[in-house]
Amino acid sequence: xSVTIFTMTHKKFTEPEDPIYMPLHVGRAGGADYxxxxxxxxxxxxxxxxxxxELTGVYWVWKNIRMSDYVGICHYRRYFCTEEGRIFNEKDxxxxxxxxxxxxxxxxxxxxxxxxxxxxxxxxxxxxxxGEVIRQMYPEYYDTFERLVHGxxxxxxxxxxxxxxxxxxxxxxxxxxxxxxxxxxxxxxxDDYHKRVFGFIxxxxxxxxxxxxxxxxxxxxxxxxxxKYETKQMKDRLSDFFLQGDIAGAKEYFLSVLEKRPDVLxxxxxxxxxxxxxxxxxxxxxLERQEYGDSVLDRIRCTHEACADDGNGQxxxxxxxxxxxxxxxxxxxxxxxxxxxxxxxxxxxxQVSEEDIRFLRDEKVSNIAIESSARLFISxxxxxxxxxxQILSIRDRA
Numbered sequence: 001x002s003v004t005i006f007t008m009t010h011k012k013f014t015e016p017e018d019p020i021y022m023p024l025h026v027g028r029a030g031g032a033d034y035x036x037x038x039x040x041x042x043x044x045x046x047x048x049x050x051x052x053x054e055l056t057g058v059y060w061v062w063k064n065i066r067m068s069d070y071v072g073i074c075h076y077r078r079y080f081c082t083e084e085g086r087i088f089n090e091k092d093x094x095x096x097x098x099x100x101x102x103x104x105x106x107x108x109x110x111x112x113x114x115x116x117x118x119x120x121x122x123x124x125x126x127x128x129x130x131g132e133v134i135r136q137m138y139p140e141y142y143d144t145f146e147r148l149v150h151g152x153x154x155x156x157x158x159x160x161x162x163x164x165x166x167x168x169x170x171x172x173x174x175x176x177x178x179x180x181x182x183x184x185x186x187x188x189x190x191d192d193y194h195k196r197v198f199g200f201i202x203x204x205x206x207x208x209x210x211x212x213x214x215x216x217x218x219x220x221x222x223x224x225x226x227x228k229y230e231t232k233q234m235k236d237r238l239s240d241f242f243l244q245g246d247i248a249g250a251k252e253y254f255l256s257v258l259e260k261r262p263d264v265l266x267x268x269x270x271x272x273x274x275x276x277x278x279x280x281x282x283x284x285x286x287l288e289r290q291e292y293g294d295s296v297l298d299r300i301r302c303t304h305e306a307c308a309d310d311g312n313g314q315x316x317x318x319x320x321x322x323x324x325x326x327x328x329x330x331x332x333x334x335x336x337x338x339x340x341x342x343x344x345x346x347x348x349x350x351q352v353s354e355e356d357i358r359f360l361r362d363e364k365v366s367n368i369a370i371e372s373s374a375r376l377f378i379s380x381x382x383x384x385x386x387x388x389x390q391i392l393s394i395r396d397r398a
Contacts, residue, residue, distance in 0.1 A: 003090045004068040005161065006061055008054040009036065009076035014225070016079070020090045023076070026057040051187055052178075053199030054158055062171035065164070070097060072161030080105075080159065081223035088220075093161055101215040103161040104206065105222050108266070110152040114204055121262040126185050126197050130205075133180045138173070144212050154204045156266070159222060170209055174202060193261055230257075230264055231275065238278050239330040245301055247285045254282060277337045280372065284337075287368045296369060300332050340365060340373045347387050348377070352394060360395040367392060 006024045007015070012034050015023055025031070027049030028038030039056045040046035043063035049056045054073065061071055070093065074080060079087045080103060096103055110117055118127050131149065135142040160167070178198050187197045210217055234257055241250035257264065265275055285295035343356045359365070370391050371384075378384045 001069045001094055002067070003070040003072070003093045003161070004065070005072040005074055005093075006057060007074055007076055008057045009034075011076070013076040016087055018087070018089055020093075021074075024057045024060065026054050026060075050192065050195050051198055053196040055174075055199050055202055058158060058171060058202075059175060062168055062175075068164055070094075070161060071164050071167050072103070073159055075157060075159070077225050077228075078157055078159065078222050079225065080161070080220045083221055085221075085223050087223065096218050096220075097161070097163070099216070100218040101162065101166060101213075102210065103218045103220050104210065105155050105157055105159050106219045107153045107207070108156055110154070113150045113152055114154055115149045118200075122194060122197070122200065123185075123187075123190075126181070126187070127201060129184050130177065130181050130201055133177055133184070134208075137177060137180065141208060141212050145208050148208055148211065149204070153207065155207050155210075156203050157222065158199065158202055158206065160206065166215075170206070173209060174205060177205070178202075191260065193263075228264075230261060231270060234264060235274060235278070235330070239326045242281070242297060242333060243301070243326045243329055245298060247282055247289065247295070247297065250278075251282045251286065254279065273338075274334050277334050280337050280341075280376070281333050284366075284369045284372050287372070288366055291368060292366065296336060296363075296366070297333065300336070301329060336363065337369075337373070340369060341376065343391065344373050344377055344387065347390050347394075348383075357394055360391070365395060370395070 003020050005021050007021050008026050009023055010025065010027055010031065013023075015021065023036040025034055025036040025038040027046060029040040029044075029046035030049065038046070039049075039060040041064070042060070044056070045052065045059050046056050052059070054075065058073055061073070065071060072080075072093070080093075081087050082092070093103070112120075115124075115127070118124060127149070131142070131145050134145050160170075162170070181198070185197065187195050190197070234254075237253060238250055241247070241253065264270060265279075270276060281297065285297045288295035289298075339359055343352065343359065346352045346356055371388050374384055374388045374391070378387060
């Protein structure tokens, strides 16, 4: 049995050494030649890449690959892997596929329904239209579509591995739906990110298809070899704002990026969780300054040897090692809020440690920071008040 995993890419990247991984340049019809096989040969829709994303590669594999028993889709920086983080090899795939119909990503559990999440970030007309096309073309799928679209789960990345026969069956179903949806919507006026309508919706449709087919799927961990460029760029820019003590600037920047790229906070993008923590930094420090006149950011900044605070929390000096100062400050902020969030979890499970107590005491963690952290994990007001009160009591006793 042969396995070929097509690594979708739009740029040069460091390829896995395992020969089962084959780079496939998606959108090659409108791009440079990086020396990889492209999705612009044979039967293809490469020119639609701006609307379909990696699906132009999914289509190409469906129409042009005949020699592999099993085929799969991954990304140039996302791969199926073991829980320890080792990228799967052929033996891993074949072992799993002996007992499963398909390998997919672990299901994302959203904090809202898929429908509401889509409506908040994209044009909901496109999703509703897709549902209507399914109702007309595949009525046996519609009830499941309606049930799941108002649930809180989805797969992501269009990552999958299956027998070529099953893969083809899925692709035929998916692209027949989108051929009709194309006639009814017009994403040409969207920005470059939101144009990828079909790529976004297909992640959810794979979930629908799997459910209706009753397939036995293996939900697999997805590892990333590199952090997203957009994520690195955001963290670097936020580090600049934090170093300058500019919470208002950090907030404005974060919201402006989030408006254009709502996906940056998804687990698949924010793999370290540091962008979510940065949001917490901004929210807490803004409230602390309003209430107390300074914030945890101001206190941490002014413990740095290079700090030359002018007394207003506006200018923190830099030395020749300014870059490392910036990174060090960012790391300290991430550690502070990650630790605080951990204490909330420890309190909920009645496992508060001596280290937790020392942290609350030594860092003089504010009421605002404690309550804000608790609200991230607790929605029920009674439990929120109980946990917040316990942590405040622990801090004050210390």
